[in-house]
Amino acid sequence: MAQPPNQPPQGGFGPPENQPPQPPVPPPAQPPQAPQPPQAAPQGGFGAPSAPQPQPPYGYPQQPPQPGPYGQPGPYAQPGPYGQPSGPYAQQPGYGYPQQPQYPGAPGALPAGGSRNPFKGRPALVVGAAVAALLVIGGTVFAVTAGGDDKGDDKKPVAGPSDDGKATGSGAPVNPGDGSGDGGEEQEDFNAGRKSGEAKVLWYKEAPDAPASGADAPGMWITSKASVKAAYKDLVAYNVGDGRPAWDPITFPQKICAVTPQKTADDKIVVAYMSGTSDRADCNQLQQIDLNTGAKGWSGEVADGELFDSTSSIGMSLTGNTLMVGRSMSGTAYDVRTGKKLFDKKKYGDACFPTAFAGGTKLIAVSSCAATDPDEHDEVQELDPATGKVKWTQKFDKGWTVARTYSVDPLVVYSTNSDKNTWNISTFKPGGGFRSQVGFDEDFAPECGWAVLQRNLQGCLGAVADANTLYLPTDATTGANEIVAIDLATGKEKWRVKSPSDASALPVTVEGGKLVAYVEASYSAPGQVVSIPTTGSAHQPVKLLQMPESTTEIESGFSSRDLAWVDGRFYLSTTRLTGRDDEKEKLMLAYGK
Numbered sequence: 001m002a003q004p005p006n007q008p009p010q011g012g013f014g015p016p017e018n019q020p021p022q023p024p025v026p027p028p029a030q031p032p033q034a035p036q037p038p039q040a041a042p043q044g045g046f047g048a049p050s051a052p053q054p055q056p057p058y059g060y061p062q063q064p065p066q067p068g069p070y071g072q073p074g075p076y077a078q079p080g081p082y083g084q085p086s087g088p089y090a091q092q093p094g095y096g097y098p099q100q101p102q103y104p105g106a107p108g109a110l111p112a113g114g115s116r117n118p119f120k121g122r123p124a125l126v127v128g129a130a131v132a133a134l135l136v137i138g139g140t141v142f143a144v145t146a147g148g149d150d151k152g153d154d155k156k157p158v159a160g161p162s163d164d165g166k167a168t169g170s171g172a173p174v175n176p177g178d179g180s181g182d183g184g185e186e187q188e189d190f191n192a193g194r195k196s197g198e199a200k201v202l203w204y205k206e207a208p209d210a211p212a213s214g215a216d217a218p219g220m221w222i223t224s225k226a227s228v229k230a231a232y233k234d235l236v237a238y239n240v241g242d243g244r245p246a247w248d249p250i251t252f253p254q255k256i257c258a259v260t261p262q263k264t265a266d267d268k269i270v271v272a273y274m275s276g277t278s279d280r281a282d283c284n285q286l287q288q289i290d291l292n293t294g295a296k297g298w299s300g301e302v303a304d305g306e307l308f309d310s311t312s313s314i315g316m317s318l319t320g321n322t323l324m325v326g327r328s329m330s331g332t333a334y335d336v337r338t339g340k341k342l343f344d345k346k347k348y349g350d351a352c353f354p355t356a357f358a359g360g361t362k363l364i365a366v367s368s369c370a371a372t373d374p375d376e377h378d379e380v381q382e383l384d385p386a387t388g389k390v391k392w393t394q395k396f397d398k399g400w401t402v403a404r405t406y407s408v409d410p411l412v413v414y415s416t417n418s419d420k421n422t423w424n425i426s427t428f429k430p431g432g433g434f435r436s437q438v439g440f441d442e443d444f445a446p447e448c449g450w451a452v453l454q455r456n457l458q459g460c461l462g463a464v465a466d467a468n469t470l471y472l473p474t475d476a477t478t479g480a481n482e483i484v485a486i487d488l489a490t491g492k493e494k495w496r497v498k499s500p501s502d503a504s505a506l507p508v509t510v511e512g513g514k515l516v517a518y519v520e521a522s523y524s525a526p527g528q529v530v531s532i533p534t535t536g537s538a539h540q541p542v543k544l545l546q547m548p549e550s551t552t553e554i555e556s557g558f559s560s561r562d563l564a565w566v567d568g569r570f571y572l573s574t575t576r577l578t579g580r581d582d583e584k585e586k587l588m589l590a591y592g593k
Contacts, residue, residue, distance in 0.1 A: 203243025
């Protein structure tokens with residue numbers, strides 16, 4: 001039975017360490033207020049500096065549990081496992097700028113002990129972002145700007161038809177796809193001496209060169225034909241089975257700054273790249289790409305929004321045929337098939353500014369609202385992807401910041417309270433409204449991204465949900481961790497299973513009623529892919545793939561990564577290039593039988 005709204009779950013794994021259990025309290029008389037939102041914008045405009053100023057670290061002593069978004073004390077409000085964010089990415093808005101949700105998982109050194117937990121010792125990011133109007137006339141995409149901007153450029157409307165639709169070549173490395181690396185005198189056959197029961201290395205790819213300062217390598221898309229990866233300025237594609245080039249690499253004029261994490265039903269994505277190399281360049285050049293052929297579809301330059309609502313960085317997502325592009329204070333939706341503008345999501349209500357979006361089977365928007373200080377809060381909305389009409393709205397309590405969506409359908413939201421140094425995981429009903437909260441004390445450890453310009457709500461590796469259950473990995477500084485199954489109706493633990501090796505296990509996907517998880521490689525032992533039954537009383541892992549020893553060093557060397565399990569093959573790729581010249585960097589690794 002679904003948990004009544006505004007009523008936290010009781011019981012579960014237990015209250016925070018050294019804290020006595022707290023009795024349930026009656027629901028509040030008023031609807032819950034939301035996480036701490038943006039500061040009030042000056043009347044008459046959006047108002048925000050293009051470069052937010054850093055704020056001092058908010059490291060407070062550990063505190064007892066605090067009220068969560070439901071406005072009630074309880075065991076679900078726990079000491080924040082993400083530590084005390086600080087440094088250049090813990091930013092606050094300047095004059096008249098809506099405060100943005102701060103995202104865990106920004107770039108930073110791994111915590112002591114090698115833990116990959118993104119909520120420990122990681123600075124937070126100011127998030128949000130979006131793009132402006134595209135006009136499609138006679139098959140040509142026009143980018144319409146709002147006149148002169150704060151950079152001193154009098155931009156004119158620009159019309160830019162797509163090119164001939166053919167992929168263009170680059171210097172990105174390719175190899176024959178026989179598991180022997182990228183050629184050269186020191187190539188290695190990783191399948192030589194493969195032991196019985198070990199998976200086959202289908203192929204391994206090294207990354208194109210990146211600047212010394214490093215570069216993002218966002219996105220990984222797997223179709224029935226091609227595995228496609230972005231890296232710095234390049235988009236490369238390999239046949240899923242043998243790693244041979246699926247099409248010539250595409251090199252963009254400037255670095256790739258945003259991608260759609262999802263792909264369309266007919267295997268299309270949209271890539272955004274920078275307008276130049278200066279610090280005044282925008283992330284405003286869009287290009288649609290066919291993943292199976294490399295053919296280019298529509299393209300266009302997106303415009304800045306209103307005052308200070310620029311495209312210096314953007315976030316993108318796909319929901320059906322709707323491309324949602326987010327700026328820091330608004331969003332614009334387009335038809336991904338044509339580039340035609342569908343609707344804008346702008347400031348609404350009592351100074352509510354849309355700051356981030358999530359896509360997939362649903363379109364979710366998060367807004368920060370702060371007309372006056374007592375009314376500060378964040379709120380979550382589901383939008384109709386065709387029209388932008390709001391289906392439902394749910395406020396969070398004051399002081400709570402919506403940080404991530406662990407799942408969009410069903411909707412599972414991770415929020416933080418920096419003042420109280422606590423976190424919360426809330427689940428939602430299909431038609432909106434709180435369903436439950438995680439009601440037990442645990443240090444969970446999904447990996448939530450390293451990219452500096454990560455401007456969306458998604459991207460937490462290791463957080464997986466099906467219709468009724470959320471699966472999360474626990475944190476283990478040494479030895480094996482556990483995967484915990486959490487009932488979405490109650491927020492209570494259903495079951496947990498220990499990693500079958502001394503390394504941590506991460507949920508990857510749910511397939512055929514079973515949870516597929518990746519058991520990490522260590523520096524001395526290869527990883528494995530396992531399946532875990534999600535129903536019944538037995539939840540023992542069953543091995544699907546045992547990685548060979550020959551690639552253990554490569555497999556364990558992805559410091560930032562993306563994972564995919566598709567059609568019985570396992571893909572591992574990097575999400576960040578360091579730019580070091582001492583050795584070729586890893587890009588992708590594929591295993592199969």
